[in-house]
Amino acid sequence: MSKRAYGTLLLAFMLAATAALAGCGGGDSDKKLIRIGEVTRSLFYAPQYVAIEKGFFEEEGLKIELTTTPGGDKTMTALLSNVIDVALVGSETSIYVYQQGADDPVINFAQLTQTDGxxxxxxxxxxxxxxxxxxxxxxxxxxxxxxxxxxxxxxxxxxxxxxxxxxxxxxxxxxxxxxxxxxxxxxxxxxxxxxxxxxxxxxxxxxxxxxxxxxxGHLPYTVFMTKESFIKKNKKDVQAFTNAVYKAQNWVAAHSADEIADVVLPYFENVDRDILVSSIDRYKQQGSFATDPIVDEAEWNNLIDVITSAGELDKRPEHGVLVNTEFAKEAIAAVKQ
CATH class of the missing domain: 3.40.190.10 (Periplasmic binding protein-like II)
Known part of the structure; x- marks a missing residue:
């Protein structure tokens, strides 16, 4: 999505809360509800579906509602208008919002994919x-x-x-x-x-x-992000969310494409299983799935170089402005592999 499009973000789209609801993790009513908006349904996001289906979010006391919000503009609008709590989308969207002078910036806190897909x-x-x-x-x-x-x-x-x-x-x-x-x-x-x-x-x-x-090369291609205000009010839940993501990343790294395909199959019912396996294997072979949730500075700078090369950047945001690695580092320290 172009940075110019964000000037009219909130007027362009208001997402109905019931739209395209899919993949709710089970769980008891006492679990904290986190509403995720994914920018598209893709095998590129296999670790997210693993986190839901293997019960990693539930283990961390969370209940997940997953909605597909097609396109970066719609996903970010849903986040900014509080229709969702967490967005799974490219880091460039947080930069475009920042360039519009947002009072409540969108913070990248857990990376899911580390290459273009x-x-x-x-x-x-x-x-x-x-x-x-x-x-x-x-x-x-x-x-x-x-x-x-x-x-x-x-x-x-x-x-x-x-x-x-x-x-x-x-x-x-x-x-x-x-x-x-x-x-x-x-x-x-x-x-x-x-x-x-x-x-x-x-x-x-x-x-x-x-x-x-x-x-x-490596860059924070798809990242879980949320508003700074949400992080301040829900640090425990953001930590639990990141822990679940890291558990899924470990699981994906340790299992074959064949095993991963069996887990994510409910999200791709119209795709032949052999295609699921070959697609996941292709992503695993080229290292697309991040092995931990940290958005590191080298990846961030590569992202900035890509956006700059495309002529879509007004000013270069520093890593620490829109990235919070606190939760990812704590997840790595706390989660047993």
Missing amino acids: TFLVAREKIDNFDWNSLKGSVFLGQRVGGMPQMAGEFAMKKNGIDPHHDLELIQNVDFANIPAAFSSGTGDYVQLFEPTASIFEKEGRGHVVASFGTES
């Missing part, structure tokens, strides 16, 4: 892909100002490709419609998340030729 998919099979193949092509990209697009452009520039001059870049297709647009013939290349990338390969509609996650 998209893959470069070509319409035709390419045995020995070279980034120069993108020159003169039609590229079906992601939304301006969103992390997928910014990380994609960062990776292209790293490989000597100017995404705004060396190819025809299409960015006027809504996120949810990008796969269908590519299937219908738009573009020579497209940027896709899993499991869509694997589904396209299986059905012969496209072929994965590169990973934007590998190319753009």
Whole structure:
């Protein structure tokens, strides 16, 4: 989401509390309710679903309501308007809110993914892909100002490709419609998340030729965040939440893609199990799932470099302004592996 869009955030969208409710963790009525808004439903967020399904939130005295709030703008609006308590979204959204001069800044407190989660998919099979193949092509990209697009452009520039001059870049297709647009013939290349990338390969509609996650390096790509005021009033609950996330991260690191697929299957009922396994394995192999909740300074600075390269940053926020590592560090010290 572009920083410009946040100026009209609260007027643009008011989320109904009942919309797209999914994946509630069980638990007794005496458990603290935490409402999570995830920016999309994705295998990229497998550790979150593991935390719910394996009962890690319940162990920490929490009951979870999980709502899918499609898009960074809608997710952040839901958070700022108190429809949800915690947002699972890209860290760039907290930066855009900060740049608007928010009195109650959004704080990143527990990292879930540490790389970009998209893959470069070509319409035709390419045995020995070279980034120069993108020159003169039609590229079906992601939304301006969103992390997928910014990380994609960062990776292209790293490989000597100017995404705004060396190819025809299409960015006027809504996120949810990008796969269908590519299937219908738009573009020579497209940027896709899993499991869509694997589904396209299986059905012969496209072929994965590169990973934007590998190319753009470690960064706080998807993070649990909340308002500073919520943290001040609910420190115990934020700590419990972070503990549960870390338990799930340990579990994911210790188990196979096959075992993880069995746990997250209820969240992807319309996806073949073999696709779930291959998608999760692809993310595990490239180290996309964070192994602990800490948003460290090196990752943050890489994120800032990516956003700066995309021309979406007015001023460079320091790590300590929008990141709180206190809960992550305490979780690492308290949770037995």
